[in-house]
Amino acid sequence: MTSHHPATLVPRFLNAGDGGLTVEFGSEISETVNIAVIALGDRLAARNPPGLLEIIPTYRSLLLLFDPVVLPRKTLMAEVEQLWSQPHAPAGRHTRWHVPVLYGGEAGIDLGVVAGLHGMTQDEVVALHAGADYRVYMIGFAPGFAYLGGLPAAIHTSRRTDPRMKIPSRSISIGGQQTAVGPPLEIPSGWQLIGRTPAHSYDPTRTQRPFLFQPGDTIRFEPISESLYGQLRAAALAGELVARPEDVDG
Amino acid sequence: MAEHLLVTDGGLFSTVQDLGRFGYQRFGISASGAMDAPAMGIANTLVGNPAGTAVIETTLKGPALTVEAQACRLALAGAEAPITVNGEAVSAYRAFDVKRGDRIVFGMAPSGMRSYLAIAGGLALEPVLGSRSTHSRSGVGGLDGRQLAAGDRLDLSMPAPSGPGLELAPDDRPKPDGAIRVLLGPQDDAFTPAGLEAFLTTPYVVSSRTDRMGCQLEGAVIEHKAGFNIVSDGIMNGSIQVPGHGRPIILLADRQTTGGYPKIATVIGPDLWKLAQARPGSSLRFAAVTADEAEIAAAAHRRQLADRLGRIAPVRDETHRLTSERLLGLNLISGVYGGEEDIPLQSPQT
Numbered sequence: 001m002t003s004h005h006p007a008t009l010v011p012r013f014l015n016a017g018d019g020g021l022t023v024e025f026g027s028e029i030s031e032t033v034n035i036a037v038i039a040l041g042d043r044l045a046a047r048n049p050p051g052l053l054e055i056i057p058t059y060r061s062l063l064l065l066f067d068p069v070v071l072p073r074k075t076l077m078a079e080v081e082q083l084w085s086q087p088h089a090p091a092g093r094h095t096r097w098h099v100p101v102l103y104g105g106e107a108g109i110d111l112g113v114v115a116g117l118h119g120m121t122q123d124e125v126v127a128l129h130a131g132a133d134y135r136v137y138m139i140g141f142a143p144g145f146a147y148l149g150g151l152p153a154a155i156h157t158s159r160r161t162d163p164r165m166k167i168p169s170r171s172i173s174i175g176g177q178q179t180a181v182g183p184p185l186e187i188p189s190g191w192q193l194i195g196r197t198p199a200h201s202y203d204p205t206r207t208q209r210p211f212l213f214q215p216g217d218t219i220r221f222e223p224i225s226e227s228l229y230g231q232l233r234a235a236a237l238a239g240e241l242v243a244r245p246e247d248v249d250g
Numbered sequence: 251m252a253e254h255l256l257v258t259d260g261g262l263f264s265t266v267q268d269l270g271r272f273g274y275q276r277f278g279i280s281a282s283g284a285m286d287a288p289a290m291g292i293a294n295t296l297v298g299n300p301a302g303t304a305v306i307e308t309t310l311k312g313p314a315l316t317v318e319a320q321a322c323r324l325a326l327a328g329a330e331a332p333i334t335v336n337g338e339a340v341s342a343y344r345a346f347d348v349k350r351g352d353r354i355v356f357g358m359a360p361s362g363m364r365s366y367l368a369i370a371g372g373l374a375l376e377p378v379l380g381s382r383s384t385h386s387r388s389g390v391g392g393l394d395g396r397q398l399a400a401g402d403r404l405d406l407s408m409p410a411p412s413g414p415g416l417e418l419a420p421d422d423r424p425k426p427d428g429a430i431r432v433l434l435g436p437q438d439d440a441f442t443p444a445g446l447e448a449f450l451t452t453p454y455v456v457s458s459r460t461d462r463m464g465c466q467l468e469g470a471v472i473e474h475k476a477g478f479n480i481v482s483d484g485i486m487n488g489s490i491q492v493p494g495h496g497r498p499i500i501l502l503a504d505r506q507t508t509g510g511y512p513k514i515a516t517v518i519g520p521d522l523w524k525l526a527q528a529r530p531g532s533s534l535r536f537a538a539v540t541a542d543e544a545e546i547a548a549a550a551h552r553r554q555l556a557d558r559l560g561r562i563a564p565v566r567d568e569t570h571r572l573t574s575e576r577l578l579g580l581n582l583i584s585g586v587y588g589g590e591e592d593i594p595l596q597s598p599q600t
């Protein structure tokens with residue numbers, strides 16, 4: 001994979017207040033667009049102009065937060081344009097995460113519904129879900145909530161018509177064409193719950209990697225047994241990552 | 251013995267806040283931070299702290315505290331809530347000293363929404379991801395990630411400083427007035443011309459569904475051009491999103507990091523504190539400024555705050571204050587001359 005962006009992907013600047021600038025590359029969910037977003041975010045972070053406070057990459061745009069008294073908007077825009085017009089360096093290494101999941105049962109109460117909707121067995125759904133590589137498009141909504149792309153089309157499943165006010169922490173869920181790793185918090189959600197990971201995608205007390213996932217990372221899910229789930233859960237509570245990182249080129 | 255403040259009543263919604271949690275919004279962590287950051291800076295300066303030291307932010311009615319420390323210097327800024335020490339009123343915008351066993355009790359703020367209680371030396375709380383700000387929705391920061399409750403103990407960092415007490419003169423206290431200035435975008439093109447006109451020309455009323463995460467408004471419906479779903483993108487302090495019902499929601503300190511409704515405009519930084527003090531039922535208007543005007547306003551706001559902090563000075567002659575400004579202030583409020591030394595000064599404009 002290279003990070004050479006098609007010439008058509010020219011960022012558009014949108015105002016987001018006196019201290020915010022949205023740099024938008026498109027209006028749809030696409031891997032090409034997301035790669036461009038992440039590449040620009042990485043290059044800006046490496047440049048780190050004084051007054052730039054925060055870089056928030058999303059599916060299709062970067063929100064840049066800055067101190068307008070230190071970094072005028074026009075200076076920041078010029079900086080972005082200059083970074084974008086330079087030849088793009090190849091993408092660096094990223095992390096592939098192996099995320100253990102206990103599928104079905106109490107841990108994934110909608111697995112049967114998903115299987116039924118697609119005329120499959122629950123094992124077939126699990127095999128498809130755990131057999132794919134997922135791209136982390138964005139972290140948002142709640143701490144550590146990872147929006148993933150790459151869900152096999154055979155198990156795309158509509159969101160529930162009646163969203164739940166609270167779903168269990170660390171849920172693995174499907175929402176339309178997407179799947180997600182839930183945060184270690186109960187959140188409202190209309191997505192279908194198919195499993196649960198013992199891993200904390202975020203743990204502010206963990207000295208190493210308080211956050212597991214970054215946009216651009218890839219994720220593979222590994223089905224585990226209930227007894228292994230119990231062991232890994234204890235390890236996660238003791239501050240271990242539980243999900244296994246692997247460095248990957250490009 | 252550990253020095254601390256014992257919470258005997260948490261008040262309506264009192265949390266520990268500082269300037270907020272930066273650098274982690276890309277991981278879904280909300281920024282949080284004081285809703286009225288200028289008031290926090292004033293309260294801290296009054297007790298000799300750096301402006302961004304963690305304080306207690308209250309909502310309408312603050313906590314009751316018992317001092318379990320040798321001595322402690324405090325100051326209140328923001329909404330001028332009545333506050334008593336052992337039943338005697340103390341003034342906002344003026345540092346006051348307390349000692350072991352003293353009872354500090356907040357009353358209901360007569361105007362405004364949020365007060366800031368600064369403690370000289372600060373609170374001995376471990377920062378989480380670089381900040382002591384509480385984000386109660388995710389249980390992060392402050393005191394176990396939640397609002398203050400009876401039985402909590404807030405450990406103090408250092409003994410109170412000596413020296414004269416400081417105050418900010420009544421004329422120098424911030425008064426929220428004027429329209430809320432906004433910069434249109436990032437998705438103002440998602441609305442019809444009539445929708446934009448309604449947003450900029452009609453008043454909106456702050457609904458009772460307003461909190462640190464967002465301020466929901468009642469008023470004229472803002473019409474979308476075509477649908478109200480966008481692919482989720484970043485949200486910032488002051489982002490004004492318009493969901494399907496067409497009424498604006500202003501996202502504030504405890505906002506989520508991303509969202510999928512179009513954002514018609516963003517409140518500029520210098521005016522965010524006005525929203526922090528806008529009570530449910532109060533009315534506000536929006537006024538559009540250009541990007542250049544917003545930048546000039548940000549610089550002017552920074553200068554004004556620095557000037558204001560620079561005018562914080564040792565308490566002047568009490569007699570003089572009693573005979574002129576102070577009595578005038580009391581008279582405007584109550585219509586009668588009071589002049590009791592312990593009646594808190596209130597500004598009629600706020």
